[in-house]
Amino acid sequence: MKTTTKQKIAFSILFLCTIIVVLPVVCIFWIIIKNGYKGITWQFITAMPTEGMRQGGVYPAIVGTLYLVCLSIVFSLPMGVMAAVYLNEYAKDNLLTRLIRLAIVNLAGVSSVVYGLFGLALFVTFMKFGVSILSGALTLAIMNLPVIITASREALASVPYSFREVSLSLGLSRWQTIRHSVLPFAIPGILTGAILSLARAAGETAPILFTVAAFYLPHLPKSIFDQAMVLPYHLYIISTQIPNISRETRYATAFVLVGIVFTMNIFAVIIRSRLRKKKKW
Amino acid sequence: MSKILAKNLNLWYGTFHALQNINLGFGERRITAIIGPSGCGKSTLLRVFNRMNDVVEGVKVGGEVLIDNENIFDGDFNDLVKLRKKVGMVFQRPNPFPLSIYENIVFGLKVHHLVKKKEFNAIVQESLESVMLWNDLKNKLHKNALGLSLEQKQRLCIARTIAVKPDIVLMDEPCSALDPQATLKIEELMQRLKKDYTIVIVTHNMQQAARVSEDTGFMLLGELIEFGRTADIFTAPKDKRTEEYITGRYG
Structure with missing residues (x-):
């Protein structure tokens, strides 16, 4: 040949x-x-479900998902970024650091249903938060930590060493150097990672199954200690537990879920492409 | 009296004895050049004076370095900040932050809260004037510094250093990324700056050392072989190794 x-x-x-x-x-x-x-109408997005969830909308599930995702980022982003700063800027290469890195890699590989059971045991039962948005958000936050830490470390590592050097030579302390000469230039990368991890969290079912998700609630959650309806679980229920539900409703629900995840990913892509344009150093 | 005085200075990277028993003094408001082949320890020596070696793991220092009669190894952390405000540094590669020209110059001032914000404009002008960039850049202070030419970037970096008002400026091969013409311009600038600053320049370019400096030190394998007036070092070196190096017969 x-x-x-x-x-x-x-x-x-x-x-x-x-x-x-x-x-x-x-x-x-x-x-x-x-x-x-065809099922996507204004009413579908903004109305409560009716007729045993066969009619009406998915409004509470959208709200629940957004609540959950926002709260989980409140926990995971600061913690993840700080851990990444420690690992990238301070940690010496010793046994402890290597163990921590190994733990992070393994945390990323744990299956999501295990996170769900862990959340049930720790947050719902042991810490007595009950089945609530708080428990669910904390569970998702732990699941997201390895992703956020890894993305943040990469973003920090991509800031040239010379920035740190100049900064120290100008008399800034190590912390001031991180605060003023490293973090500001790593933020777009960190945000990209955070949004991608959130998009994944928004679509997860297993971690929220035991920790937050309600089969049906006639009202919106009033505080973080309430249960909530959540899109992926809602989709699972209407697809498997409720007879005689129209195909259109099921697909429209999936549409909304995929749409939310997709929108978040698009955001991440936009931030990243802007970063690339700026980043000429 | 010397502005910087090193007494029995030794430095180890782990077990590697990188600086061996260095004794020398740098005169105030003079340009002193340190020359020598790659790996001779000249950059390491330079980085002793603002203690930039501290960030490297496994570094041990012995001996004394007196700046204005104060031992720089005696201070606590705050003195390290104080030391680095007093001893500025210009690096081999021009390394402005990806910020505006203005932001680059006020970078150190902002963090240190050295001066009031309303004085920033005056300092930016003063710093840019002293590196002869003001006329070129006064109308684009808020443009990104990464858009400047290499030479302008290096001038900006010098301006950023002197905006903090140091006494001493350390220059670590400041021209090695520049073309010959830009190199000459930076050398002119150094001549201007020496009215106000004590300058120590590390260079592998012997002609540069001969052109810009008053005093020269020649280093080899971690030792200071010879130190003296530049004119003497280049015309009548006392040590055979110095002679071999400056006549190009070394290595």
Whole structure:
């Protein structure tokens, strides 16, 4: 066989693999949009569910999801960024540091249902927060920590060493250097990582199953100690537990969930591309 | 009297004896050059004077360095900040922050709360004038400093250093990233600055040392081989190794 022919075959296979990666995404979006778009009405987004969730809207589930996601970032972002700063700027390369890194990698690999059970044991039962937004948000926060720490560390590491050097030579202390010469330049990268992790959290079902999710609530949550309806769990219920529900409602719910996640990802991409434009150092 | 005086200065990176029993003095408002082949310890020596080596793990220092008769190793943390305000540094590669020209110059002032905000404009002008950038940049102070030419960036970095009002400016091969013409301009600038500052420059460029400095020290393998008037070092070196290096016969 000629070299050029071999090359063409190799390229074709590589290209095919790439296309196959994209295919499921396109299919999922296509099926959800095709079956769900008719169900997306203003009422569907802003109304309470009625008729045993067969009619009405998904408003409380949207609100619950947003509550949960926002609260979880309040816990995980500061903690994750501070841990990343410690690991990247202060930690010496010793056994403890290596153990911490190993723990972070492993934390990222724990399956989400285990997080759910852990949250149930620690926050719901032991700390007596009950099945509540607080418990759910804390569980999601722990699940997100490794992602945020890793993204933040990468963002910090991409700030050139010379920035730190100049800063120290100008008489800034180590902390002032981090505060004024490193963190400000790492923030876009940190935010990108945080948003991506949030998008993932918004779509997770298992960690919220035992810690926050309500089957049905006739009202919106009033405080962080209330249960809440949450989109992924709501979708699971209406797809499996409730007979005679229209296909359109199910797909429309999936549409809303995917839409929220997609919007967040788009935000992350925009921030990242802006960062790339700015970052010429 | 010397502005900076090193007495029996030794420095180890772990077990590597990088500076060996250095004794020398730098005159006030003079330019002193330190020359020597790569790895001879000249940058390490320079970084002793503002204690930048402190961030490197496993560094041990022995001996004394007196600046204005105060031992810089005696101070606590606050003296480290004080020391670095007094001893500024210009690096090999121009390294402005990706901020505006204005922000770059007031960077140190802002964090230190040295002066009131309303005095910032005056200091920015003064600093840029002393590095001869004011006329070129006065209308674009709020443009990003990364858009400047390499030479302008290095001038800006010098301006950023002197905005904190140090006494001493350490320069670690400040021209090695620049072309010959820009190099000459920075050297002119150094001549201007020496009216107000004590300058120590590390360079691997012997012609540069001969052109700009009053005193020169020659280092080899962590030792100070010879120190004296630049004219003497370059015309009548006492040590054979110095002679070999400056005539290009070394290594």
